[in-house]
Amino acid sequence: MARGSTIVGLDVGSTKVAVLVGEVSEDGQVQVIGFGLVPSAGIRKGTVIDIESTARSIEEAIEKAEQMSGRPIEGGFLGISGPTVSSLNNRAVVAVANPDKEITAEDVERVLQAARVVPLPPDRQIIHVIPRQFIVDGNENILDPVGMVGTRLEVETHIVTGNQAAIQNLLKCCERAGFRVQELVLNAYASGEAVLFPAEKELGVVVVDIGGGTTDIALFDQGSLWYTSVLPIGGSYITSDLAVGLRTPLNNAEEIKKEHGCTLPALTSESEIIEVSSVGGKDVYRVPKKMIAEIIQPRVQEILSLVKNQLEKTGYPGLLPGGIVLTGGTALTQGIVELATEEFQKPVRLGFPESVSGLTDVVQSPIFATGVGLLMYAAKRRGQMAKESENFSWRSMMTRIKNWFKDLF
Numbered sequence: 361m362a363r364g365s366t367i368v369g370l371d372v373g374s375t376k377v378a379v380l381v382g383e384v385s386e387d388g389q390v391q392v393i394g395f396g397l398v399p400s401a402g403i404r405k406g407t408v409i410d411i412e413s414t415a416r417s418i419e420e421a422i423e424k425a426e427q428m429s430g431r432p433i434e435g436g437f438l439g440i441s442g443p444t445v446s447s448l449n450n451r452a453v454v455a456v457a458n459p460d461k462e463i464t465a466e467d468v469e470r471v472l473q474a475a476r477v478v479p480l481p482p483d484r485q486i487i488h489v490i491p492r493q494f495i496v497d498g499n500e501n502i503l504d505p506v507g508m509v510g511t512r513l514e515v516e517t518h519i520v521t522g523n524q525a526a527i528q529n530l531l532k533c534c535e536r537a538g539f540r541v542q543e544l545v546l547n548a549y550a551s552g553e554a555v556l557f558p559a560e561k562e563l564g565v566v567v568v569d570i571g572g573g574t575t576d577i578a579l580f581d582q583g584s585l586w587y588t589s590v591l592p593i594g595g596s597y598i599t600s601d602l603a604v605g606l607r608t609p610l611n612n613a614e615e616i617k618k619e620h621g622c623t624l625p626a627l628t629s630e631s632e633i634i635e636v637s638s639v640g641g642k643d644v645y646r647v648p649k650k651m652i653a654e655i656i657q658p659r660v661q662e663i664l665s666l667v668k669n670q671l672e673k674t675g676y677p678g679l680l681p682g683g684i685v686l687t688g689g690t691a692l693t694q695g696i697v698e699l700a701t702e703e704f705q706k707p708v709r710l711g712f713p714e715s716v717s718g719l720t721d722v723v724q725s726p727i728f729a730t731g732v733g734l735l736m737y738a739a740k741r742r743g744q745m746a747k748e749s750e751n752f753s754w755r756s757m758m759t760r761i762k763n764w765f766k767d768l769f
């Protein structure tokens with residue numbers, strides 16, 4: 361069988377760096393053929409605080425992914441997060457240039473360029489300009505206006521921006537690790553690509569990726585992004601609290617959280633006891649599981665209510681019938697769906713990145729939502745670029761034929 365083209369996604373998280381290698385077939389299906397997963401160093405709350413250590417973690421993850429996939433990795437798509445990420449919706453309008461009023465790819469490019477013109481402070485840079493819909497002479501909900509007839513082309517876009525220094529520092533780490541960044545992709549956007557169904561995105565849905573240091577939020581409506589933001593809080597906050605509450609080192613608290621953690625004390629009993637070693641390792645305490653749940657529950661509740669407040673501030677007019685989809689490592693906490701259903705008063709489910717094939721037993725975990733989403737985004741972009749170059753060669757052939765006729769007569 362012919363080999364598909366290779367795509368690579370790099371997710372530099374606050375707790376782990378994941379490099380995913382995929383193969384995309386002609387029909388756009390993604391098969392994961394390798395990954396590298398290492399604990400991250402030098403990243404706090406989604407932002408680089410130490411270039412050397414971050415670059416080293418990226419290098420290690422790349423090496424592992426190369427070994428597993430047997431493919432050399434030179435670059436790929438990079439996920440972006442951090443609390444400085446913000447977004448806005450913007451509109452722009454242009455007159456159709458062609459005298460016969462047929463909309464061309466150049467008109468679309470011009471209107472998208474016009475939509476990029478937003479007043480931004482000098483320390484911010486644009487990450488995405490995502491067209492939500494095109495409007496041709498007042499006719500709404502057009503996804504691809506090229507070839508249509510009209511005089512006035514409008515676009516509604518979602519623009520995502522981030523702090524320039526934070527982005528440049530992450531790019532510097534990638535450069536040091538020998539990873540050439542093809543495109544930046546917002547983490548929450550990627551996670552949404554990986555775990556949401558198209559019907560949910562159409563109805564209105566929020567993906568909440570609760571990682572180690574950040575909680576990334578993306579609201580999708582009518583099939584595309586409507587709102588995005590990043591909160592500087594995640595599972596590490598729960599671990600620290602557990603370490604203090606149980607008087608145990610952070611690595612113990614992390615293990616206890618993953619193995620015995622639960623957000624609903626009512627689901628545990630006083631008689632379920634686990635052993636916890638003290639800081640320094642001299643003593644061993646016996647702690648009821650209920651007590652662990654009593655420490656975890658308010659922290660998870662706090663994260664969820666911050667998300668809720670953030671969503672209330674957006675002014676989104678819809679009802680979100682698609683509900684809330686929780687992903688990221690912290691979504692694995694037992695009982696979180698029940699707690700979130702109560703908090704949001706909406707349907708809540710867990711999001712697993714299931715629409716890829718290949719190494720599914722490992723990568724179909726919420727921890728890989730962003731990584732898998734980066735591959736899916738990369739595959740989509742490949743498809744778009746192939747279509748654009750096809751259109752381009754078709755157009756240049758038509759121009760050549762027109763010129764040939766002109767020369768003849």
Ligand SMILES: Nc1ncnc2c1ncn2[C@@H]1O[C@H](COP(=O)(O)OP(=O)(O)OP(=O)(O)O)[C@@H](O)[C@H]1O
Nearest residue numbers: 373374375376571572573574595596688689690692
């Ligand atoms: N089974 C589990 N139960 C509870 N928490 C878990 C479980 N497995 C992982 N976690 C938590 O998930 C977090 C890591 O998730 P993830 O890998 O999505 O984060 P990240 O991408 O490194 O960080 P971020 O996206 O915040 O920058 C850690 O805080 C970890 O403790």
Ligand SMILES: [Mg+2]
Nearest residue numbers: 373374571730
């Ligand atoms: Mg993450």
